[in-house]
Amino acid sequence: MEWDQPLTDEDIQAIDAAIQSAPSSSLSKKRRSSPDARNDPEESDPPKTLRQLPSSLLALQHPNPLLSPCQANTGMRYPVMKFGGRILYSQTSIEVEKAAKELLKNLELEKRESGQVVLGLDIEWRPTFKKGVAARKAAVMQICGDTSHCHVMHIFHSGIPQSLQFLLEDPTLLKVGIGIGSDAAKIFKDYCISIKAVEDLCCLAKQKLGGHSQKWGLASLTKMLISKELRLTWIMYSYYTSCISSS
Numbered sequence: 001m002e003w004d005q006p007l008t009d010e011d012i013q014a015i016d017a018a019i020q021s022a023p024s025s026s027l028s029k030k031r032r033s034s035p036d037a038r039n040d041p042e043e044s045d046p047p048k049t050l051r052q053l054p055s056s057l058l059a060l061q062h063p064n065p066l067l068s069p070c071q072a073n074t075g076m077r078y079p080v081m082k083f084g085g086r087i088l089y090s091q092t093s094i095e096v097e098k099a100a101k102e103l104l105k106n107l108e109l110e111k112r113e114s115g116q117v118v119l120g121l122d123i124e125w126r127p128t129f130k131k132g133v134a135a136r137k138a139a140v141m142q143i144c145g146d147t148s149h150c151h152v153m154h155i156f157h158s159g160i161p162q163s164l165q166f167l168l169e170d171p172t173l174l175k176v177g178i179g180i181g182s183d184a185a186k187i188f189k190d191y192c193i194s195i196k197a198v199e200d201l202c203c204l205a206k207q208k209l210g211g212h213s214q215k216w217g218l219a220s221l222t223k224m225l226i227s228k229e230l231r232l233t234w235i236m237y238s239y240y241t242s243c244i245s246s247s
Helices: 009-032 035-039 055-061 093-114 162-169 180-191 201-209 218-226
Strands: 086-090 117-124 140-144 149-153 173-177 198-200
Touching: 086 093, 093 117, 093 149, 093 162, 117 180, 173 180, 180 198, 198 201, 201 218
Parallel strands: 086 149, 117 173, 173 198
Antiparallel strands: 117 140, 140 149
């Protein structure tokens, strides 16, 4: 049998049958042997060496129910995930205030209808690569409440106006993200705003999907859950503090 070729159901059943029949045949052989044979080293059976199945077969016999067939092949290419909604960019304090106020209005309507609101939240800042240089302030905040709109707020220029502060501090609005606890600590350090009601998707993934040593990111979760590739190529270092054009 070629182990590098996929095993058919008939192959697996045949191997299972061979494994199950081996102990019974050995037992019947021992029953047929005389009691004196057990004391005769020449008549006794030689010690049997346990053989292990190939890892590929073990994976087929004990599949992970959380993985789809396409996810089992880690080397395959996934279709790129694309956001089909509108990206709403705001830069000045007036623009961010207006955007946050409109977002709060829509969230209140949604909360009345569904009872709970979940927001995706992430922040970005220009990294420093020199030892001893303090980290720069959080520059961009991204908030997404549904698949139709995503707000990109340039808080490096606008600061955090009142309506955005209300949104971040509202304990009835659940904010989720990868490493969102660190983002909340960063916002508190840079802007003295305490983000309430946060849920780290990395910790949630470890609870639901298992693998406590796995460090989940948005890209790996996207591949795991919906078999798509997530690319974040539109954000460049120059965008963290420079103004982004409307295009």
